[in-house]
Amino acid sequence: MDVDNGSSDGGGSFDIEQSLLQQFSCMGTTDKDELVKQLQKLLGSPSHLNNSAAAFFLDMNNWNLQAAICSYLDIEAPNILPSMALVSDPVATETESIEPNTKFQKYWHICNNGNEQWPVGCSVQCSQGNNFGTNSMSLPALNPGEGVHVCLDMTSPSAPGIYQSKWRACTPSGSYFGDPMWVILTVVEQGTIELTEQLSHFNELGAIPPLAPQVFNPFIRQTLHQGESNKDTAPPDEMYQ
Template identity: 50%
Template sequence: MDNVDQHLIHQFSCLGTTDRDDLVKQLQKLLAGSQLNETTAEFFLDMNNWNLQAAICSYFDFESPIQNKFPCMMLVCDSTIGEGESIPPLTKFRKSWHVQNSGTEAWPDGICLQYIGGVQMGACTRVPVPSLGPAEITEVNVDLQSPPNCGTFQSKWRMMVKSTEIFFGNVIWITITVSESGTLAITQQLHQLSTSSSNDAKMC
């Protein structure tokens, strides 16, 4: 924050809007010299609960030499078996994603995928993730349980360094539809049986 002059601090202290589009534009304007694009501005605002002053502080923290050593992560794809199918209430299911180390440094030990908001689905709130080298990809699985009521529910997860509790990378959203006639659990069970049978056949 040494490079932020008193005029800049005065500017954002006088801003009182809560409209997200306005906040994005204001952050871009205040950090005009940094050529901040809209996606990056949304990222810093979202990680700070859309608090403009906190977003600016986070931006300068991330631009520091120490922060540049923090891990980087990119969500490659959702690899959930039966993705898009509804699921019955109080039913166990698994969400899966392929993620990549998109940085130039290897991830440290102690990385996990952490539940950070939305509807908690079951007891699981943290899943260990293996350390990845630059450009390496792994699949992350989370075993969950659907809520007791029918409807659409969302849960929010993010990568975290356990030792420092620093979050990084794309926010991962889980969105499910709970319905009495849901088929997701059956689809996943059939896939698991098919995979097990295939592996047994290869061993014979």
């Protein structure tokens, strides 16, 4: 960065650049008390991370919230996360359409496939995409080998389209673990599903119906079947007089 300060050695330019970099790193962080609260909220309740500890990590990173979180996780967070496996996903790739603003449920069967019990306070959260009006669901502290069925009440978006979201198991400190779980949803315009059902019903009506009893019409010459006599099917001569 070039600065016209009348000095040929560039020392003043270096000092100004360092100052600006520090200001950029602290941009939007003037309210330190609010940053402390945000850090505590993201990493756990205040009982897990008190004000002094939160301020320490923030001050160590020039009050940059993201950098403070990384520092905390590198130093304080356990290196081994819980283990979780997705046992079954009944509708992993939804093919059925749904109308806007319609309530539905999403199911997953997951288990603890590790060697340690899950910590108390784990949950299932949306990590990416549309959360379909659902925040999170608490998970029990499963022992190794135990499983649980997760059921989330959701609502389809108001606009037609294809939506998806990724859900993850999450520790109380906010670290994701285990297999990802997906929701893929096709939202169609209001009335489309009803119209499709009606068209399907019409197709059924157009199918070949079962044979009905034949009624003899003397004015229509009947088709002869093999082995039948013409005198049995031809109309009498007096019909045409």
